[in-house]
Amino acid sequence: MASSPGVPPFSLTSPRFDQSTFYGRWKHFVSMVNPANMLITSSQVDDSMALLEAYRAGHVDSTKVSDAELWEARRIKEAVIHPDTGKPIPLPLRMAAFIPINIPLIVWMTWPGASAAMTVAGQIANQSLNVGVNYANRNASSEQSMTSIAAAYVGATSVALGVSLSGRSYMLKHGAKLPPVVGRLVPYAAVATAGAAGMVIMRFKELTDGVMLKDHTGTEHGLSRKAGIIGVAKTALSRAVFFPIFPMVLPPLIMDVIARNTSILKKFPKAALPLEVVTIATCMMTFLPMAIAMFPQDESVPASILEPEFQGKVDLTGKPIEYFTFNKGL
Numbered sequence: 193m194a195s196s197p198g199v200p201p202f203s204l205t206s207p208r209f210d211q212s213t214f215y216g217r218w219k220h221f222v223s224m225v226n227p228a229n230m231l232i233t234s235s236q237v238d239d240s241m242a243l244l245e246a247y248r249a250g251h252v253d254s255t256k257v258s259d260a261e262l263w264e265a266r267r268i269k270e271a272v273i274h275p276d277t278g279k280p281i282p283l284p285l286r287m288a289a290f291i292p293i294n295i296p297l298i299v300w301m302t303w304p305g306a307s308a309a310m311t312v313a314g315q316i317a318n319q320s321l322n323v324g325v326n327y328a329n330r331n332a333s334s335e336q337s338m339t340s341i342a343a344a345y346v347g348a349t350s351v352a353l354g355v356s357l358s359g360r361s362y363m364l365k366h367g368a369k370l371p372p373v374v375g376r377l378v379p380y381a382a383v384a385t386a387g388a389a390g391m392v393i394m395r396f397k398e399l400t401d402g403v404m405l406k407d408h409t410g411t412e413h414g415l416s417r418k419a420g421i422i423g424v425a426k427t428a429l430s431r432a433v434f435f436p437i438f439p440m441v442l443p444p445l446i447m448d449v450i451a452r453n454t455s456i457l458k459k460f461p462k463a464a465l466p467l468e469v470v471t472i473a474t475c476m477m478t479f480l481p482m483a484i485a486m487f488p489q490d491e492s493v494p495a496s497i498l499e500p501e502f503q504g505k506v507d508l509t510g511k512p513i514e515y516f517t518f519n520k521g522l
Contacts, residue, residue: 202262204248205410207490217485221287225480229271229288237272237280240265275519276332284321285328287484291476293321298439298472299465301356301379311360315352315382322348322387326394330521340396348390356382371448380440387432395424395521405498405516407507413516418498419491423520426487435483443471491520 200208210216223229243265246252252262271288272280283289300306301314323345359378363370392399402415403423447468451457457464492515495502505513 199258199260199263202247202259202266204244204266208263208266211488211490214485217488218481221481221484223267224271225287225290225484227288227292229286230283230292232268232272232288234280236268240268241273244269274328274332281328282324285324287329290325291473291480294439294476295469295473297321298443299469301383302440302444302468304375306360308357308360311356312353314379315356315386316349318383319345319349319352319386319390322390323394326391330395330398341394344390344394344396347393348386351389352382352386355385377441377444380436383436383440384433387436388428391428391432392424395420395427398424403518405493405502405518407505407513407516409507411508413502413505413513416493416498416502416516416518419493419516419518422493423491423518426491427521430483430486434486435480438475438479438483439472442475443468446471487520489520490517492517 207216207220209219211220243252243257243262247257247262272286274281284293297314297318300310301318303310306314323341326344327341356379359375359381363375363378398420399417401420402417403420405413405416405419407413447464450467457467494515495505495513498516502513502516507513
């Protein structure tokens with residue numbers, strides 16, 4: 193294989209960056225959430241998949257195709273194709289679209305003095321997007337019915353509206369005694385609680401039926417409910433609770449500091465919106481990869497903590513399997 197300086201040897205199964213470390217996962221997700229990936233064309237995906245299949249079949253001329261080209265083909269495929277279904281993820285629901293689509297939503301939901309109608313509409317729009325992203329990036333080894341999807345949407349939206357409207361009502365009654373920034377933190381509470389609730393409802397089948405476990409060779413060994421619980425819990429923690437802190441809590445705090453300590457917004461009041469958009473975008477670009485990188489997407493779990501049927505299993509060579517892996521989802 194044609195070598196490339198600074199590029200590891202290509203592998204179809206092992207990740208380019210070390211997924212056992214936070215730094216390696218962060219580098220991986222920086223490339224995955226890059227909005228430029230939205231510009232990937234279907235022909236690029238087809239060419240990349242064809243190159244990877246040719247490599248798998250041993251039909252690639254190692255003197256003409258470099259490791260870097262193969263890694264790029266794999267990056268393109270993984271940015272578009274679901275790892276379980278093998279089908280393209282709809283463009284608005286890919287991780288590359290997460291930042292561009294969420295910026296206006298966050299501005300909408302955290303806007304100071306929003307009316308009840310604006311609050312309701314913002315939360316409904318946000319939960320509509322969330323349920324789509326959760327479904328599109330789910331672990332597809334445990335399929336979901338339209339009933340469970342609808343239940344997740346209604347449940348998450350109800351929680352979001354309950355928390356946001358209750359918080360708004362409280363601020364209308366007691367907000368005069370509190371710093372203005374407190375009212376702008378209410379949307380975070382709504383989004384975090386609703387996000388966690390929606391993810392649990394949406395992926396409830398993973399909790400009841402389990403997720404598919406594989407050994408180091410990729411051989412499937414059956415569904416594990418305990419692994420499903422681990423996957424859903426870690427995804428909810430990183431995506432629904434940890435990540436929203438940065439685009440929904442930091443920007444209001446930063447804007448509050450600017451308003452109290454500078455005269456910029458007094459002299460240029462129309463600068464408030466573009467300044468907040470830039471602040472939110474910066475926080476999202478910086479911290480989204482960090483939030484997703486908290487835990488590996490391909491989670492490794494010791495056989496010793498799983499159901500009894502997964503303990504004492506052996507791989508194709510007869511060696512005892514100490515760890516299983518599964519797709520945690522994003």
